[in-house]
Amino acid sequence: TPPFILSPSLLSSDFARLADELAALEAAGLSWVHLDVMDGQFVPNITFGPPLIAAMRKTSRLYFDTHLMIERPERYLAEFRAAGSDLICVHAEATVHLERAVAEIARLGAAPAVALNPATPLSAVEWLLPQLDMVLIMTVNPGFGGQSFIPFCLDKIRALSALRRERGLAFRIQVDGGVTPDNTAALLAAGADVLVSGSAFFGHPPYKERLDVFHAAADS
Ligand code: DX5
Ligand code: ZN
Numbered sequence: 001t002p003p004f005i006l007s008p009s010l011l012s013s014d015f016a017r018l019a020d021e022l023a024a025l026e027a028a029g030l031s032w033v034h035l036d037v038m039d040g041q042f043v044p045n046i047t048f049g050p051p052l053i054a055a056m057r058k059t060s061r062l063y064f065d066t067h068l069m070i071e072r073p074e075r076y077l078a079e080f081r082a083a084g085s086d087l088i089c090v091h092a093e094a095t096v097h098l099e100r101a102v103a104e105i106a107r108l109g110a111a112p113a114v115a116l117n118p119a120t121p122l123s124a125v126e127w128l129l130p131q132l133d134m135v136l137i138m139t140v141n142p143g144f145g146g147q148s149f150i151p152f153c154l155d156k157i158r159a160l161s162a163l164r165r166e167r168g169l170a171f172r173i174q175v176d177g178g179v180t181p182d183n184t185a186a187l188l189a190a191g192a193d194v195l196v197s198g199s200a201f202f203g204h205p206p207y208k209e210r211l212d213v214f215h216a217a218a219d220s
Helices: 015-027 050-057 077-083 098-107 126-131 153-167 181-190 207-218
Strands: 005-008 032-038 063-069 087-091 111-116 134-138 172-176 194-197
Touching: 005 207, 015 050, 015 207, 050 063, 050 077, 063 194, 077 087, 077 098, 087 098, 087 134, 098 111, 098 126, 126 153, 134 153, 153 172, 153 181, 181 194, 181 207
Parallel strands: 005 032, 005 194, 032 063, 063 087, 087 111, 111 134, 134 172, 172 194
Antiparallel strands: none
């Protein structure tokens, strides 16, 4: 199986001990952390925004993989970048001018990414692929941790991987929602490079051992 990045979704961590959680991730050998920003509009849940990310930035050197589940994200891109986001991912469904948002993220010096909800076709992003560092294929309807993986999304990952090969592009494919050691091998075989895991990661400390479980699952 090809190498992959595990990006733990901080949504399932202990919010009262964020600095400790970030330090524990680094100590366990992780390099990315997935930050789920929710606005109570695009998704039926509210989490955190730029001030909290800025506070975390002071204590952590992890790669801040920022998943914006907010309406009209173009309003806040500069703020997220200033707060310390390394990658900024906007939903295709959340903005009318997706190309403009992607170009703005790149202009700000962050890695641009686009997320697609399970029911959104790949065609929503296909003309932008050359401009993207990553495409996020949602494998649950966003809003909450701990939901079950939606099986048809596996075909969508395969189709995106095929498109990437045909076009000779190098963007990463990220998968988010219901990822577990049990479906890790299938996701990687389908073409995923970055796996987000919330409940299936943070629910099973210690983190170093849990990372090993995902790596072992990838090789099985
Ligand atoms: C869902 C979020 C995910 C979530 C994943 O709206 O975008 O990042 O935290 O959690 P699990 O891995 O528990 O499905
Ligand atoms: Zn997410």
